[in-house]
Amino acid sequence: MRTRRMIHVVATAAAASSLLVACSGAGGSSGSGGGDGKSINVLMVGNPQMEDIAKLTKDTFTKDTGIKVNFTVLPENELRDKVTQDVATQAGQYDVATIGAYEVPIWEKNGWLHELSSYADKDASFDKADLLKPMVTSLSGSDGKLYALPFYGESSFLMYNKDVMEAKGIKVPERPTWQQIADIAAKVDGAEPGMRGICLRGLAGWGELGASLTTVVNTYGGTWFTKDWKAQVNSPEFKKAANFYVDLVRKHGEAGAAQAGFTECLNAMSQKKVAMWYDATSAAGSLEDPNSSKIAGRVGYAYAPTAETKSSGWLWSWAWAMPKTTKNADAASKFMLWASSKEYEKTVGEKLGWSRIPAGKRVSTYELPEYQKAAASFGDITLKSIEQADPANPGVQPRPTVGVQYVAIPEFQDLGTKVTQEISAAIAGKTSVDKALDDGQKLAEEVAKNYQ
Structure with a gap:
């Protein structure tokens, strides 16, 4: 019953119909055969690193392997739903699809993903031992095997x-x-x-506003669940953090803040529309690229701001995963191994600039x-x-699951x-933070009943 409920919750969050959810199982085809192996479909988030690989694939990977890659690139919230x-x-x-540390352990338990350790182990040039331990841990299943290969890894910090x-x-x-x-x-407002x-x-979304806000909640002594x-959600600590965040962005934040996510803030910072930006460490490569950034070479970096904790940076990896339903497992695995390889990093460095390497995953x-x-x-x-x-202890109190900027349960999406x-909506001035959190508390209490 638990597995069935997890499938229902995740699919519902993606606006899948109840009929489709009822027909979906925890398994699916093995994907070990079938397909012509000469064309694969890849769904990925529209971040700069993904835009780079979309540009480079045809003249490198496809040229060498004969495998055509059809990319679908979507904004983060749309990608997560799709x-x-x-x-x-x-x-x-x-x-192939880009997912992250939140999805991997949940989807592995549901039997939705191919394990990828066997592919990585067979490819000596991939050098699995070179992957950073936090990335390996966050992308492994309950059996210790990799179920996604990191494209790039990140924490969060302040850029100015x-x-x-x-x-x-x-x-x-x-x-x-x-x-x-x-x-x-x-x-510096108006400098x-x-x-x-x-x-x-x-920008609303558990992985957009939710990611940055939750790190502030953690360091102010709050948590989603004990x-x-x-x-x-409406505890004094959570309210203090959320009010601080909303007040700061309303008083001194970017124009159109309620609609601004990672992409919008990257543009605002690189075009000198804001003096500081707290977000993913992976943004630095784009800020340091003189072809797209007006402040390349003039950016300072500081650790994620804190209040009551020693550190507060999140941990994430955008990674390549292979759904069990694929009929092109061999071709898909070749693409993923290449996209996460040392060879690909070298290609990016030589063709696009070394600051744009999808870093944060390899020693x-x-x-x-x-x-x-x-x-x-x-x-x-x-x-x-x-x-x-520290995904296990990101705040000042024990947590029921791992995760710095999210709670590792299907319902959190x-x-x-x-x-x-x-x-x-509070950032946009349409409601108050306290009302938003009081309403959120009721939703969180319903989720908590599944685990108490």
Whole structure:
């Protein structure tokens, strides 16, 4: 019954019909044969690293293997809905999809994913032992095998415009508190025409606003659930963190904040529309690319701001997964191994620039002289942020599941999205934070009943 309920919840969150959910099983075809092996369908999130691979594949991977790759690229929220619907309902439209540390353990238990360790072990050039341990741990199933291959890994940190800070005589601490960042945001708001103090995600979605907000909740002493599954969404600590976040973005945040996610903040920061940005460490490569960023070479980096905890950065990996429904497993595995390889990183470095390597997944990446030079300002802090992230103990109290910026249960996809929709509305001035969290508490209490 538990597995059936998990399938129902995940598929419902993706707006799959109840009929399809009822017809979906936990297994599916093995995907070990069938298909012509010469064409695969890949669904991926529309981040810069994915846009890069879409540009490079035809003249590299396809040229060498003869395997054509048909990419579907979607914004993060749309990607999450689409991939969940396809995999949960066994639709089988895609051979490969980008998912993350949240989905892997849940979907592996449901039998929706191919294990990938056997493919990685057979390919000596892939060098599985070179993968960073946090990435391997987060993408492994209950049997210890990999069920997704990391494309890039990330934590979160603060990025800031050094020119603006120097002009204002401000020194950003290497390990700032959130109150220090709020004070700085107020001082640099309007430092240049049209410039706001900080960019923080305001776009609803458990992986958009939910990710950044939850790290603030953690470090302010809050949590979604206690260890014994008592909902805490309207607790004093959660309310304090959420009110702080909403107040900061309303007073000194980017224009149109309620509709701004990772992509919008990346654009705002790179085009000098904001002076600071708290978000994924993986954004640094794009900010340091002079072809797309007006502040390349003039960006400063600091660890994720804190309040009551020593660190607060999240842990995530966008990774390649193979649904059990694929009929092109061999071709799909070749693509995934290549896309997560040292060879591919070298291709990106040589063709697009070394700062744009999809980093954060391999030890060897940080030993490359070319990357060390290109990532001199952010490489070390990125690696340390990933290593310091603690999914088991991200806050001040014991948790019922692992996860820094999410709760590792199927229901969180729906819960996190609904709660952040209300908080996003508060950012837009349409409701209050307290009302949003009081409504969210009721939803969280319903989820908690499944585990108490």
